[in-house]
Amino acid sequence: MKLVFAGTPEVALPSLLALAGTDHEIVSVITRADAPLGRKRLLTPSPVAQAAAGYGYPVLKTNRLDAAATDQISALQPDLGVIVAYGGIVREPLLSVPRLGWINLHFSVLPRWRGASPVQRAVIAGDELIGAAVFQLVPELDAGAVFGSFTQPLAAHSTSGVLLDELSHSGAELLVRVVAELAAGTAVAVPQTGEVTLAPKLVRDDARIDFTQPAASVYSRIRGVTPEPGAFTIVNGAVLKLIEVAPSVNEPNLPAGTILQRDKTVLVGTHTEPLVLLRVQPAGKTAMTANDWWRGVGAESVLAS
Structure with missing residues (x-):
């Protein structure tokens, strides 16, 4: 088949x-426009744009799938559109341009966690299972019938970044299988059933940690917002990023938000048992071990808020 692929991040x-490793022809790759990155804010092509250029695929860089983009894609007469984390919405008339419409690889088991941040929201919520689904794109958000899906246990200590990387590879295998079934005419789509939950895009305030919550909830949130937007708290009026945190073992409780060092272990109190700070990043500095940071604090205890 002739495929149009839309995606942006890694x-x-x-x-x-x-x-690219199949017999299908990728006639165009759609990705978002170059974005400023790094301290120098240099305009940088997306990971997908860079990979597509390496393969010699025609690349359409656009942040809006508007009439002009629709005309360009229509001229290619694609059989199928495939979208994976593009970062934009496909609307009519573009939705109906490919002969078989569009399919989307989504990193949740629909209808749970429809939206932009499914893995992050699953980790924050303390879900026991995560997964991915390939579904038919329809005008309603992530609501189309599902061609295939899988689940796996949500590892107790994994961050959303680690889990997304895992799902991106296993999800790619599922996607290739569904595309093959569509080409063969054997694909079957099943309507979504069950309770719908939403996964809106995370914002900075989602990453500010509330230590008055139980330790399990705090730990889940920290993992859910790592690496983006990145867990943080305020200590002595300055931002402290929480890069790596772990549960404590047999440590006495501390008042919520209190940070102190016991036996070379830096602890922070929650509503229940404390958590262990392993790596942090003070404002304006590079990431460091919590013990190195604590030596610079020079206090018996501080309060995170």
């Missing part, structure tokens, strides 16, 4: 590379 790369 999590979309395994799917693009997997499809």
